[in-house]
Amino acid sequence: MKILVVDDSATMRRIVENNLKTSGFEDIVQATNGVEALANMAGIELVLTDWNMPVMDGLSLVKEIRSNPTFANVPIVMITTEGAKEEVIQALKEGVNDYIVKPFTKQVLLEKIEKVLEG
Amino acid sequence: MAIDDKRIGDALARAMDKSLETLAFVEAIPLNEDTPPLPDELVPAPRTTTNWAKTPIINPFKGEIFLLLPPELSEMLTEMMFGMLDEGELDQSLVMDAIAELSNVLAGRFVDELLEGDAVFELGLPERGSVSSDAEVPLPDTHMHKLDYAVEGYTLTVVLAGVDF
Numbered sequence: 001m002k003i004l005v006v007d008d009s010a011t012m013r014r015i016v017e018n019n020l021k022t023s024g025f026e027d028i029v030q031a032t033n034g035v036e037a038l039a040n041m042a043g044i045e046l047v048l049t050d051w052n053m054p055v056m057d058g059l060s061l062v063k064e065i066r067s068n069p070t071f072a073n074v075p076i077v078m079i080t081t082e083g084a085k086e087e088v089i090q091a092l093k094e095g096v097n098d099y100i101v102k103p104f105t106k107q108v109l110l111e112k113i114e115k116v117l118e119g
Numbered sequence: 120m121a122i123d124d125k126r127i128g129d130a131l132a133r134a135m136d137k138s139l140e141t142l143a144f145v146e147a148i149p150l151n152e153d154t155p156p157l158p159d160e161l162v163p164a165p166r167t168t169t170n171w172a173k174t175p176i177i178n179p180f181k182g183e184i185f186l187l188l189p190p191e192l193s194e195m196l197t198e199m200m201f202g203m204l205d206e207g208e209l210d211q212s213l214v215m216d217a218i219a220e221l222s223n224v225l226a227g228r229f230v231d232e233l234l235e236g237d238a239v240f241e242l243g244l245p246e247r248g249s250v251s252s253d254a255e256v257p258l259p260d261t262h263m264h265k266l267d268y269a270v271e272g273y274t275l276t277v278v279l280a281g282v283d284f
Contacts, residue, residue: 081242
């Protein structure tokens with residue numbers, strides 16, 4: 001499975017990648033913002049994205065993905081510091097499949113991924 | 120809307136616990152007048168170089184949260200956060216990115232605790248730097264709270280600056 005990890009923080013991209021690779025997910029692509037992510041969407045089967053990023057933020061990225069017929073059904077999980085109910089609702093309305101608030105454990109990450117892939 | 124000291128201290132303590140323990144598997148012991156004296160082996164050494172990272176808080180409070188810590192602790196936390204690092208991979212760029220992310224996560228959890236979990240907030244993008252002493256950290260010229268923590272034998276300082284703090 002090819003997974004796209006989007007975050008302006010190299011640390012957070014690595015943490016997510018390490019958690020994925022130690023769980024058997026080998027094909028990981030990284031992007032530092034929404035524009036880079038869109039340029040790397042070919043073949044992607046799951047997107048894990050931060051919200052607050054320069055150039056193009058996560059919510060804008062979600063809107064772009066959902067408006068593109070080629071990628072409209074790719075599952076998206078948002079991983080972010082913003083965890084208020086209203087923001088979660090806004091993200092879900094824009095097409096995010098699920099939401100993780102930082103900091104998160106590997107177990108939470110894997111449970112959310114499993115849940116969206118089953119859905 | 121200035122927030123009282125106890126509410127700030129309590130929110131920060133909970134945020135520190137959540138952030139450091141989940142991300143880096145370490146405990147932060149508050150160093151304040153209420154803290155019993157630490158055993159000698161846990162008393163932190165003074166900083167000779169300071170790495171700093173800050174995350175702006177934009178809404179509903181206006182301010183910044185800074186982390187100040189020595190390079191040794193910065194590297195330790197980076198290694199803990201990454202879990203797996205290749206030989207020679209731990210460089211200054213990685214370390215500074217890690218502490219910037221730590222400040223970002225801490226800021227988010229701190230504001231969330233202040234708002235008791237259910238209000239919208241907005242953070243800015245983190246910044247970071249390294250200076251030869253705390254005096255050179257670009258703290259703003261506003262009211263601030265400064266809280267020290269003992270983490271793995273080193274001092275980590277959190278500074279909350281801004282009119283609301």
